[in-house]
Amino acid sequence: MNITGNTIFIPGATSGIGLALARRLSERGNTVIVGGRRVELLDEIAAANPGIDTVQIDTTDAGSIHSAAQTVLATHPSLNVVIAMAGIMRPEDWTSPAGFLETAEATVTTNLLGPIRLIAAFIEHLRTMPDATIMTVSSGLAFAPLRVTPSYNATKAAIHMLSESLRLQLADTSVSVLELEPPAVRTSLMPGQETSDFAMPLDEFVTEVVELIEAQPDATEIQVENVKFLRYGEARGDYAQVVETLNRRDPHAR
Structure with missing residues (x-):
């Protein structure tokens, strides 16, 4: 992915990593469209960030994704990058007789079905562009589990394998698949x-992400240094120690 000259849609970018990345990519000479559910929040973002466009979208709703895709493509036909940023992270207790299933279902709908539907809504358009990118967002927890968030871990592992598989299917097209793998970052994702x-400062994280994209335009995975402890535990042969350390050090490690 080139760091500049793109038209980028980022649903789920009204706060946290998504908004910080949207601002930084806009500063780098990209046209950026931010998507989110709350119209009033989108209006605030547009007013505070001249040059950033906004579109209402609820990534848990298939109809909303379809409608937003039509709006984005009508107003920004040069769109060539989609970043599937929206996600939730909630604790679950599967040892309790009740209370975890609703959270698990919501997590799967938001973190897995949402990106699948989003990619499906844009894939045909992206294939018509000479240079396009789908950026997925997994997590360090795709590679080492946090005890309190089993469904979150599972959906991020699924996003990793979805990214790997789509990259194979799209290898002979103009569309590249880039997977962003955040570590714990200081956002409001979890209380x-x-x-x-333990969490990485947000500005520091986004700075490193942008630097990596610029330095490695052909990369398939964007891994800041802080995530490699989780990402490569199995490859290093210390997976059990990684899992133990992760669950001992911080209950909110992304």
Whole structure:
């Protein structure tokens, strides 16, 4: 992915990593469209960030994704990058007789069905562009599980394998698949994560991500240094120690 000259749609970018990345990509000379559910929040973002466009979208709703895709393509026919940013992370207790299933279902709908439907809505258009990118967002927890978020871990592992598989299918097209693998980052994704000593400062994370994209335009995975502890535990042969350390150090490690 080139770092500049793109038209980029980022649903789920009204806060946290998504909004910070949208701002930084806009500053790098890209046309950026931010998507989110709340119209008033989108209006605030547009007012505070001249040059960033907004579109209402609920990535848990297939109809909303279809409608938003039509709007984005009508107003920005040069769209060549889609970043599937939207996601939720909620604790679940599967040892409890009730309370976890609703959370698990919501997590799968948002974190897995949402990106699948989003990619499906844009894939034919992206294939018509001379240079296009689908950026998925997995997690360090796709490679080492956090005890309190089993469905989150599972959906991010699925996103990793979806990315790997789509890359194979799209190998002979103009569409590349780039997987962003965040570690714990200081956002409001989980309670207490914004102030966690274990989590990476948001600005530092986004700076490193943009630098990696610029330095490695042909990369298939974007891995900041902080995520490699989780990403490569199995390859290093210390997976069990990684899992133990992860679950001992911080309950909110992304």
